[in-house]
Amino acid sequence: PFKPLVFSGVQPTGSLTLGNYLGAIRKFVALQEDNDCLFCVVDMHSITARLVHDDLKEQTRSIAAAFIASGIDPKEHIVFNQSRVPGHAELAWIFNCVARIGWMNRMTQFKDKAGKDRENASLGLLAYPSLMAADILVYRATHVPVGDDQKQHLELARDIAIKFNNDFSSRIEEAGLAVPLTMGEEKVNAYFPVVEPLIDGPAPRVMSLRDGTKKMSKSDPSDNSRINMTDDADTIAKKIRKAKTDPDALPGDVEGLKGRPEADNLVGIFAALSDRTKADVLSEFGGRQFSEFKPALADLSVTVLSPIGDEMRRLMADPGALDAILLDGAERANALAEKTMADVREIVGF
Numbered sequence: 001p002f003k004p005l006v007f008s009g010v011q012p013t014g015s016l017t018l019g020n021y022l023g024a025i026r027k028f029v030a031l032q033e034d035n036d037c038l039f040c041v042v043d044m045h046s047i048t049a050r051l052v053h054d055d056l057k058e059q060t061r062s063i064a065a066a067f068i069a070s071g072i073d074p075k076e077h078i079v080f081n082q083s084r085v086p087g088h089a090e091l092a093w094i095f096n097c098v099a100r101i102g103w104m105n106r107m108t109q110f111k112d113k114a115g116k117d118r119e120n121a122s123l124g125l126l127a128y129p130s131l132m133a134a135d136i137l138v139y140r141a142t143h144v145p146v147g148d149d150q151k152q153h154l155e156l157a158r159d160i161a162i163k164f165n166n167d168f169s170s171r172i173e174e175a176g177l178a179v180p181l182t183m184g185e186e187k188v189n190a191y192f193p194v195v196e197p198l199i200d201g202p203a204p205r206v207m208s209l210r211d212g213t214k215k216m217s218k219s220d221p222s223d224n225s226r227i228n229m230t231d232d233a234d235t236i237a238k239k240i241r242k243a244k245t246d247p248d249a250l251p252g253d254v255e256g257l258k259g260r261p262e263a264d265n266l267v268g269i270f271a272a273l274s275d276r277t278k279a280d281v282l283s284e285f286g287g288r289q290f291s292e293f294k295p296a297l298a299d300l301s302v303t304v305l306s307p308i309g310d311e312m313r314r315l316m317a318d319p320g321a322l323d324a325i326l327l328d329g330a331e332r333a334n335a336l337a338e339k340t341m342a343d344v345r346e347i348v349g350f
């Protein structure tokens with residue numbers, strides 16, 4: 001079996017939101033206690049939707065700062081940016097030849113981001129999930145904490161690993177690189193693990209505060225209801241006060257949140273921020289009005305996010321120190337990636 005290893009990435013595309021924090025970064029912090037982890041700023045992904053950015057380095061530092069300010073230890077684990085480790089792009093090319101065009105065409109994120117003029121989207125946007133699979137598998141990582149929006153991409157990463165393992169199965173064995181893996185009934189010779197997504201928790205997909213049917217996204221600049229990790233206390237409180245709700249009181253149980261996306265979203269946020277379940281939160285707030293619940297949620301949000309925002313600003317004031325952390329991380333990541341790539345070159349026959 002494969003040694004457990006955690007990998008996850010965040011794009012340097014704008015101010016980090018409460019969605020990124022609860023769907024991803026807060027989970028990273030919890031996972032680092034019992035696992036070896038790599039946390040990556042995926043700058044190569046950020047040019048798939050928009051090619052020219054004036055502040056990519058600054059954005060990259062701010063994601064690293066958010067990781068560290070949230071509690072990730074960059075000495076114990078690896079914090080780095082993708083473009084500094086060439087193995088990601090090299091393995092992605094091989095995966096482009098493993099994956100099928102039909103697989104990519106089915107990705108809902110591609111359809112959303114490409115919009116109507118699909119022929120004019122970048123080839124990189126279509127191949128995005130292949131690079132994402134390479135990000136993970138170049139370390140042969142086994143567990144990937146992400147938000148629910150990434151579920152389909154992770155299924156594709158699993159499909160790529162399975163197809164690579166199948167297509168090259170005798171070469172993997174000949175090279176003495178086979179790891180026995182049981183897939184259902186079948187025993188297979190694997191080189192790549194079939195990754196497990198870690199998507200659980202009470203807020204796997206934080207929704208926009210003005211439209212409970214749309215996800216809160218840092219890449220959507222038109223949504224000014226979103227809570228940023230660096231918002232000050234007044235801004236956070238104001239955004240929560242203005243959040244869309246329905247006129248009813250909070251239900252007493254989770255069943256009662258059905259068909260009430262805004263209520264469900266706010267209760268999920270409260271639960272995730274306090275490491276409780278939604279049922280537990282509703283046992284406290286069931287029957288109360290949003291006029292009572294919102295101030296409690298605002299206080300909790302400020303208590304959790306304010307110290308992180310302050311620490312992010314402190315870290316961002318010393319760009320040289322952040323660059324040194326990222327460089328050290330890239331060197332350690334590169335050493336691991338190079339081992340995998342030496343195997344992969346042999347398996348493919350280069």
Ligand code: ADP
Pocket residue numbers: 009010011012013017019020021022023024145146147148149150203204205206207215216217218219
């Ligand atoms: P974004 O979609 O905000 O631009 P990324 O694509 O960089 O963010 O994703 C970084 C991580 O944050 C991923 O694990 C993604 O699933 C998670 N994430 C992004 N938005 C949300 C959200 N609204 N709720 C939960 N997790 C989210």
Ligand code: NA
Pocket residue numbers: 149
């Ligand atoms: Na995303």
